[in-house]
Amino acid sequence: MKVLLTGANGYIGRRLKSLLILEKDINLRIFVRNKEKLSKNILDNYEVIEGDTFNKEALAEALSGIDTAYYLIHSLNKDNYKVLDNKSAENFIQIASDCGVKRVIYLGGLGVKNDFTSQHLLSRIETGEILSSCSSVQTIWIRAGVIIGSGSASFEIIRNLVEKLPLMITPKWVNTYAQPIAIDDVMNYLVSSLYLEYRKNIIVDVGSTKMRYKDMLLKTATALELKRYLIAVPFLSINFSSYWLNLITPVPYKVAKVLIEGLKSEVTIQNNNAKEYYPQIKPIGYIEAVIKAVIEIEQNQVLSRWSDTDDTTWDVNHINQINDAIYVDRKEVNISSFDKSKIFKSITSIGGENGWFSYTFLWKIRGAIDKVFGGVGLSRGRRDHSNLRLGDCLDFWRVVDIKENERLLLFAQMKLPGLAWLEFKIDGDKLIQSAYFYPKGILGRIYWYILIPLHYFIFKNMINSILKKSS
Structure with missing residues (x-):
């Protein structure tokens, strides 16, 4: 048949x-x-x-x-x-x-x-x-x-x-x-x-x-x-x-x-x-x-979730949009002395009950604000505590690209005046962490500049915490 x-x-x-x-x-x-x-x-x-x-x-x-x-x-x-x-x-x-x-x-x-x-x-x-x-x-x-x-x-x-x-x-x-x-x-x-x-x-x-x-x-x-x-x-x-x-x-x-x-x-x-x-x-x-x-x-055996289906996410040309992003916050560290598989495992463990390393209270505040405006907030969590697959929800992000020991790309699904991505990339002996933002109008630009001080602490701590967890 x-x-x-x-x-x-x-x-x-x-x-x-x-x-x-x-x-x-x-x-x-x-x-x-x-x-x-x-x-x-x-x-x-x-x-x-x-x-x-x-x-x-x-x-x-x-x-x-x-x-x-x-x-x-x-x-x-x-x-x-x-x-x-x-x-x-x-x-x-x-x-x-x-x-x-x-x-x-x-x-x-x-x-x-x-x-x-x-x-x-x-x-x-x-x-x-x-x-x-x-x-x-x-x-x-x-x-x-x-x-x-x-x-x-x-x-x-x-x-x-x-x-x-x-x-x-x-x-x-x-x-x-x-x-x-x-x-x-x-x-x-x-x-x-x-x-x-x-x-x-x-x-x-x-x-x-x-x-x-x-x-x-x-x-x-x-x-x-x-x-x-x-x-x-x-x-x-x-x-x-x-x-x-x-x-x-x-x-x-x-x-x-x-x-x-x-x-x-x-x-x-x-x-x-x-x-x-x-x-x-x-x-x-x-x-x-x-x-x-x-x-x-x-027992961490959830095969599928209601949030698996979201065709609108795949309507976005993520590669082109990232290349056109107006604002980029990038951090790089040398990882020549680290096991790259452990680094990638550390990267893919973020979110849900595992948290976002430190400054958790700031992530929770952002999730609460998103909920107030009708967004998904942080409460979607993760489908699995240790594994990610393409299309998985990760709090108010969605996995739009994942390559073992190479790259994890997350697309923001919180309420935003624009489009945003968070990328973790292992390139040779470098770990590159990038936040991309494509603003919509003046409100989007104001939003980015307001968050610059918070980004400095959150993203700098995040890449250091990935290495610490991998050691």
């Missing part, structure tokens, strides 16, 4: 990819926007096609000769994501039909169309309807609600709220019903769909026990062995609730707002197809799912 996986660098896609490569009876092809974010093992052993669903030529190349295609694409990071999602699905199903694809497997969200349906959920429903509209291609539309797993946006919000707030003043929407599901169960449904013998279009609603969002918070507290109290009030607006989540959790304001808007409508199972067509799958309970997710986090 020839299988195409789209969205392979996203939260679901990364996990599904790790399972599909274990399936011995399929020939896997991967379709991504940026193939450099894939591991060397994937690039060396699997066919990878670079492009997106708005490039019809690349899409036709990706779908040519394919039997079954996974559609795990959305444009949530774009302002006009609803329009883009519709166009993406139209292009995909049209070319899939032209290429003779037999089956498309799509993961959407639970919910029905009504006056309370959020724009995000409506977009996911419309995507499923478009993919199911082609008579020559079967669509298996898996619909899941709140996904409980290490690294999922919903779970990150729930866990952070429960861990940080003994008393929670919550919106009235916490009394809305949902049917959460463990990430491993979602993966099981997606992989099992490859072998489903049913040949017509089908919508498969999946989930575990029906419960209120309030119940999820309280059961999470039970799983974490904490005592928590909730008070629901009717006057918390979507904007205020989103801003509050942005401050308390790692999720930025824009994502938080989308999730909060979705709380207005129930996301519960509407059919019995999961039990009828996938009888071998028995979804685990909510508390068990929470405990498993927490163990993965504690």
Whole structure:
């Protein structure tokens, strides 16, 4: 069976990819926007096609000769994501039909169309309807609600709220019903769909026990062995609730707002197809799912995170922009007497719970300021305590280039009047640390000059601390 996986660098896609490569009876092809974010093992052993669903030529190349295609694409990071999602699905199903694809497997969200349906959920429903509209291609539309797993946006919000707030003043929407599901169960449904013998279009609603969002918070507290109290009030607006989540959790304001808007409508199972067509799958309970997710986090086994997907980062031509940077703060030290692999290991250990060497309080202040303005702040941390890969989040940075024992390039994702990068480069016997800034207007220039005194202490200390840690 020839299988195409789209969205392979996203939260679901990364996990599904790790399972599909274990399936011995399929020939896997991967379709991504940026193939450099894939591991060397994937690039060396699997066919990878670079492009997106708005490039019809690349899409036709990706779908040519394919039997079954996974559609795990959305444009949530774009302002006009609803329009883009519709166009993406139209292009995909049209070319899939032209290429003779037999089956498309799509993961959407639970919910029905009504006056309370959020724009995000409506977009996911419309995507499923478009993919199911082609008579020559079967669509298996898996619909899941709140996904409980290490690294999922919903779970990150729930866990952070429960861990940080003994008393929670919550919106009235916490009394809305949902049917959460463990990430491993979602993966099981997606992989099992490859072998489903049913040949017509089908919508498969999946989930575990029906419960209120309030119940999820309280059961999470039970799983974490904490005592928590909730008070629901009717006057918390979507904007205020989103801003509050942005401050308390790692999720930025824009994502938080989308999730909060979705709380207005129930996301519960509407059919019995999961039990009828996938009888071998028995979804685990909510508390068990929470405990498993927490163990993965504690044991540093988080395979993917909600923040893995950020196409806007890769729209920036980092090399050209760095060359055009107006302001550069560069530090160099001789490393002829050091082990370069240890230096690189020291460099890639920064951020998250490991901290930023010294002047940690200044980094925390900058992170808090970023949160106040709706940014990501420092709370995203790291996916892994000791390893970095291309595309990983590192507090309010993202890894946009990494070459073992040579270079680490970070792109700033905090709120800034311009574009910024932080580069660590091993060049012969020199370690070069560079901060680049491309300002936007006069405000960007003022911002840079205000920070010059802080940069002097922070960056000078940083490069010295890297050497100290490597010795």
